[in-house]
Amino acid sequence: MTKEIIGDINLKMLEEFSEAHGISGNEKEVSRVMKKWLQPYADEISYDNLGSIVGIQKGAQDGVKLMIAGHMDEVGFLVREIDSQGYIRMLPVGGWWGHVLPSQTLVVTTKEGKRYQGVVGSSAPHGLAKEVKEKVIAPMDLFLDMGVDSAEEIYELGIRIGDMITPDTKFTVMNNPNYLMGKAWDDRLCAAMIVDVMRLLKADSKPHHCNLYGVGTVQEEVGLRGARTAANMIHPDVAIALDVTTSMDTPMDKGQNGLGKGVILSVMDAGIIGNKNFLYEMESICHDLGLDINYDMMTVGGTDADNIHKAHDGVVSLTLSIPTRYMHSHRLIVHRKDYWQTVLLMSEFARRLDRNMLSKLKEGHNS
Known part of the structure; x- marks a missing residue:
């Protein structure tokens, strides 16, 4: 049975976002990808001094400033140590679970931009004690085998302490084409969604009033x-x-939210309680558009909203969540429906956002 493919989604764009290499502090390659896809829809593109990219789509001169943010960095490693045999010890950048790493391939990127593949070392199970088999190896205790004889060969490749190490993964459309697999969906998928919001708004016959960042x-x-x-x-x-x-829909993770269920509104996480009026407005738009509504409440972890809402004298903020299987690993799976419904929700919110709505969102907070 042929599955209906959901949403007007550019798979080439998603492939480029996913396959770009860029851990925290090394996002330049990803930024170039995002700039390429933003340029047709942004009136201006600028950067802050840490390297975040900002595409501005102008509305009215006095329009409300709407910021939509998705982070470009992925979890990975830095070269921490090179031993005499050429094995590389790694420093995790972001959270890793030791179980997902042994025997996986990783890529080291040099200062010159050259890339070299290695494999994370692992032990054969034969003869291992039961307590060893059941123990999770700490990422700091793992090593990368580059298939060389010595440290000198590593240095000849141009690899140095501090170089970036990232998963070696290709973008894949799964057997049901609404399921998409790749690395770095946390959070490149969402960076790509920003491009699609701007694309839809650019195509509108009537321009939006807000200034979209x-x-x-x-x-x-x-x-x-x-x-x-x-x-x-x-x-x-x-x-x-x-x-x-x-995504709580696998044999390992069981819960309410899962792939293909549509929009997820985040009520709170460890760093923010979402603006309630904003939440209610998004619910209303979902009802108007016939979009599915789900909710997320986390007691650990957070998102960019945790810092954004505390900027200056406070920013009306909310997080929208995209369910993802196998976060912080080499391969993550997402669903086109969740992506597309969230894009439609944000686009409609941007169309409606004006000074009157801003006042409505702030009711009860500043009076």
Whole structure:
């Protein structure tokens, strides 16, 4: 049975976002990809001093400033040590679970931009004690085998301490074409969604009133740093942070949210309680558009909204979540419906956002 493919989604764009290499503090390649896809729809493109990219789509001169943010960095590693045999010890950048790493291939990127593949070392199970088999290896204890004889060969390749290490993964459309697999969906998927929001708004016959700032932030995985500097530069009135959340529909993770269920509104996480009026407005738009509504409440972890909402004298903020399987691993799976419904929701919110709505969102907070 042929599955109906959901949404007007450019798979080439998603492939380029996913396959770009860029851990926290090394997002330049991703930023170039985002700039390429933003340029047809942005009136201006600028950067903050940490490297977050800002595409501006202008509305009215006095229009409300709407910031939509998705972070560009992915989890990965830095070269921490090179031993005499040429094995590389790695420093995790972002959260890794030791179980997902042994025998996986990783790519080292040199200062000159050259890339070399290695494999994370692992032990054969034969003869291992039961307690060893059941123990999770700490990422700091793992090593990368580059298939060389010595440290000298590593240095001849141009690899040095501090070089970036990233998963070696190709974008894949799954057997049901609505399921998409790739690396770095946390959070490149959401950076791509910003491009699609701007594309839809650009195609409207009547321009939107708000001034839209589409932001690819940096260094989210190590402390939401780019969100802080970008928000302070833009000084938005309203902000939407886009990020992934755990899809609770596998034999390992069981819960309410899962792939293909549509929009997820984040009520709160460890760093923010979403603006309630904003939440209610998004619910109303979902009802108007016939979009599915789900909710996310996390007691650990956070998103760029955690820092954005505290900028200056406070920003009306909300997080929209995209369910994702196998976060912080080599291969993540997402669903086209969740992507597309969230794009439609944000586009319609931007169309409706004006001074009157801003006042409505702030009711009860400043009076």
